[in-house]
Amino acid sequence: MSELRTPLTAWHEAHGAKMAPFAGWLMPIQYEGILAEHVHTRQHAGLFDICHMGEFRIEGPGADAALSRAVSHNLQTLAPGKCRYGFLLNEQGGVLDDCIIYRFAQDTFMVVVNAACAANDFAVLRERLPQGVALADISEATGKVDLQGPESLDVLESRIGQNMHHLGYFGFCETTWQGVPLLISRTGYTGELGYELYVPAEQTEAFWETLLVDGRVKPVGLGARDTLRLEAGLPLYGQDLDADHTPTEAGMGRMLTSTAAYIGREGAARAQEMLVPLRIEGRRAARHGDVVALPDGTAVGRVTSGSFAPSLGCVIAFAWVPAAHAGATDFTVRAARAALSARRVEIPFYTQGTARKKL
Amino acid sequence: MAANPQALLYSKTHEWTRIEGDEAVVGITDFAQESLGDITYVELPAVGDRLDVEKEFGSVESVKAASDLVSPVAGEVVAINEALENAPEACNADPYGKGWLVRVKLAAKPEGLMDAAAYEAHCAAER
Numbered sequence: 001m002s003e004l005r006t007p008l009t010a011w012h013e014a015h016g017a018k019m020a021p022f023a024g025w026l027m028p029i030q031y032e033g034i035l036a037e038h039v040h041t042r043q044h045a046g047l048f049d050i051c052h053m054g055e056f057r058i059e060g061p062g063a064d065a066a067l068s069r070a071v072s073h074n075l076q077t078l079a080p081g082k083c084r085y086g087f088l089l090n091e092q093g094g095v096l097d098d099c100i101i102y103r104f105a106q107d108t109f110m111v112v113v114n115a116a117c118a119a120n121d122f123a124v125l126r127e128r129l130p131q132g133v134a135l136a137d138i139s140e141a142t143g144k145v146d147l148q149g150p151e152s153l154d155v156l157e158s159r160i161g162q163n164m165h166h167l168g169y170f171g172f173c174e175t176t177w178q179g180v181p182l183l184i185s186r187t188g189y190t191g192e193l194g195y196e197l198y199v200p201a202e203q204t205e206a207f208w209e210t211l212l213v214d215g216r217v218k219p220v221g222l223g224a225r226d227t228l229r230l231e232a233g234l235p236l237y238g239q240d241l242d243a244d245h246t247p248t249e250a251g252m253g254r255m256l257t258s259t260a261a262y263i264g265r266e267g268a269a270r271a272q273e274m275l276v277p278l279r280i281e282g283r284r285a286a287r288h289g290d291v292v293a294l295p296d297g298t299a300v301g302r303v304t305s306g307s308f309a310p311s312l313g314c315v316i317a318f319a320w321v322p323a324a325h326a327g328a329t330d331f332t333v334r335a336a337r338a339a340l341s342a343r344r345v346e347i348p349f350y351t352q353g354t355a356r357k358k359l
Numbered sequence: 360m361a362a363n364p365q366a367l368l369y370s371k372t373h374e375w376t377r378i379e380g381d382e383a384v385v386g387i388t389d390f391a392q393e394s395l396g397d398i399t400y401v402e403l404p405a406v407g408d409r410l411d412v413e414k415e416f417g418s419v420e421s422v423k424a425a426s427d428l429v430s431p432v433a434g435e436v437v438a439i440n441e442a443l444e445n446a447p448e449a450c451n452a453d454p455y456g457k458g459w460l461v462r463v464k465l466a467a468k469p470e471g472l473m474d475a476a477a478y479e480a481h482c483a484a485e486r
Contacts, residue, residue, distance in 0.1 A: 018396075034422045035397040035448070223396070223422060283400035283447070285420055308399035308422060336425060337402065337418055 006051035007143050007204040017221060023116035025052040027222050034223035038310045041190055041228055045149035046220035047211055050196070051204060054118030055142045056111045056125065060133040063107035068260035070128040071101065071111075072247065072268060076259065078103045083170050083185060086255060087247050088113075088121055093267020094243040095250070097121050098235070100187060102172055107133075112144075112196075114237045128263065143204025147211060148194030148220075148228075150354045155214045156184070156195055164195075165359045177207060189225060191232025191353030230316060231309050232355070233277060233347025239288060240275060240304045240318045249323075250275045251347070274326035275304065277349060278333070278342040280315035283308055286333040286340055292319045293332045300325050303333060309349060316349045317342065363388065364455055368469060369478035370431040372413075375455065376469055383432050383469065386459045387419065387450060390482045395421040398450045401443040402428075403460060408436045410463055412470075417460070419450065428460065432469045438462040 003026035012019060017028035028049060030037060040046055058067055068075045073086030083102040087095050097117040102110040113121045118139060126135050147156055157164050160177050164184060167173060172185035180203045188194035199207045211217055226236070235241045241250055248256070248271045256268055280286055286306035293299045306317035317333065326344075333340040363369065368376045373391035377384045392398065400420040410416050410430040417428040439461050443449060450458035473481060 029423075030396065033397050033451075035399075227422060283420070284402070285400065285425070287425070308420070310422075 004052070006049055007201045008049040008051060008145075008208055011205055011208065012049065012219075015219070017219070022222055023052060023114070025115060027052060028219070030221040030223045031219050034221070034227065035310050037218065037220040037224035038227050040218050041149045041192060041220055041224060042311055043150065044216045044218070045147055045151045045155050045214075046190070046224065047208065047217050048146040048148065048220050048225055049208070050144045050146050051142075051201070052115040053144055054113040054115060054121065054137065054139040055144070055198070056113070056122060057109070057136045057138050058111060058125070058129065058133060059108040061107060062130065063109060063133045065260075066129045066133050067101070067109060068258065069262050070125055071099070072256055072258060072262055072264070073101050074258035075101070075103070077257075080105055081171060081173065083172055083187060085170075087252075087268075088124060089247075089262070089264025089268055090243055091264060091267070093246045093264040093270055095237070095241045095245060095247060096124060096243055098237050098241055102185070104174075110138075116238055141201050143199045143201045143207070144196060145199075145204065145208055145211070146188055146194060146196050147217070148188045148190040149192050151216045152192070152194045153359065155211065155216055159210055159214060167359075169356050177210075180207075182207075188355065189232075189234055190228040191234070191348055191350060191355050192228075193354040193357050227307050227310055230305055230307055230318075231311055231348065231350035232353055233349055235275070235318065236305060245273065245275070245320070246270050249273050271323050273301070273320045274323050276301070276319050276321045276326055276331075277345050277347045278317045278319055278331060279345045279349065280317065280333065280340045280342045282315065282340070284335060284338055284340060285315050286317040286335050286342070290336070291334040292321060292342070293334060294325065294328065295330050295332060297332075299334075306333075311350050311352075315340070363475045363478055365475050367455070367475065368431070368472035369475065369481075370429065370472055371481060372429040374429060374431045376431045376472060378469070381465050382437065383434070383463050383465055384459050385431060385461050385463060387428070387454055388478070389454050391419075391426075392451045392454045392458070395419060395424055395426060397422050398447045401447045401450060401460070403439045403443065404436050406436050406439060410434055410436060410461070419447075431472055432463055432465060434463040434466040436461050437464050
């Protein structure tokens with residue numbers, strides 16, 4: 001099977017990235033190394049090719065009310081120029097995808113979805129939205145790069161020559177760069193101050209290179225994206241979130257503030273299992289699929305994501321555990337080569353992130 | 360890629376062996392560290408443990424993968440590289456030097472290992 005290529009795939013190959021398939025796309029896993037890229041993002045600024053993710057535009061009379069019934073996002077309190085994280089749920093309240101919704105105007109939105117879910121999300125949304133509401137897949141025409149790290153604001157302002165201090169967390173604005181439309185969103189997936197940047201696909205490489213002119217910026221692959229997001233306590237759809245689990249089980253019940261009669265609303269509060277954050281001292285990693293047991297040896301759950309955490313110097317993980325046991329403090333993870341003692345902790349695992357920094 | 364030193368012997372499972380009299384030093388090759396990526400954990404045997412040819416004697420983990428260490432020699436472990444406990448990245452930075460794994464008192468002369476040229480051909484075939 002041949003993988004899809006982003007507007008930047010040729011750039012990655014020409015710059016020596018290790019490439020691998022991800023969600024049907026050929027993506028850069030690392031350039032100089034996962035640890036170096038992880039640390040660089042925490043200290044300076046990392047640039048990520050996120051063109052594989054899907055973008056849909058939704059507009060037309062009644063779009064606001066119709067979308068409110070299709071997704072869990074609270075759109076009642078979402079002002080134009082703001083975006084919000086939430087879920088596309090099935091009838092039972094299971095998570096079909098997690099996505100960010102941008103509001104441009106009363107009845108004009110953009111939904112940004114996971115690459116692996118994009119086709120199904122589109123079909124589900126089309127079915128849930130009335131014919132008078134237009135739903136357009138603009139993924140192919142849209143390039144997306146994420147600039148993340150404490151120095152990302154300085155870099156962005158100096159490279160595009162515009163002040164961006166006015167953008168608060170989960171705020172966005174539409175501007176231009178060299179005459180090209182540019183959407184700047186103060187969001188990300190690393191726990192650091194950062195921006196998700198949307199440009200037309202054909203200008204993505206030129207924009208990417210413009211940002212890299214600044215010596216504080218390095219390209220970062222999906223390997224470090226995964227360790228950064230895990231340290232920040234952010235779930236990855238397909239591992240930590242799936243259609244068999246609800247937002248409440250994933251620890252996101254407090255986000256379910258929408259009062260609209262959205263699909264899956266009743267089931268979304270269901271909690272049979274809980275996604276438990278675990279900390280393991282030492283360097284031996286727990287990994288996806290490892291069994292989680294109580295101290296008495298009873299197997300109760302399984303690891304969804306696990307990794308050595310470069311910024312913490314220990315191992316961190318998420319695991320599904322039955323709600324009845326989710327309050328326990330101590331667990332054992334049966335890793336491939338050893339039993340590891342794990343302690344339940346709070347997220348974010350890494351608490352020094354700059355994402356919410358007041359500017 | 361660092362060149363594979365001519366003086367070493369190599370196994371198909373990407374460990375190197377340096378014979379020093381009746382002892383041998385064992386590590387992982389540059390090809391191995393490059394394939395694994397950033398190494399975050401190395402599990403080594405204890406001093407006094409017995410290694411057997413083609414038997415597992417520890418493991419190496421990177422951010423994305425974990426792999427068994429397979430012994431190219433038979434003998435008793437007389438020293439381990441304790442610095443790797445807190446600095447396993449030495450296996451990436453200097454696989455033939457500071458990233459060494461164990462020193463073994465040989466029970467028998469190693470057999471069936473490759474020289475650098477044969478090992479490079481083996482790696483080329485795996486790529």
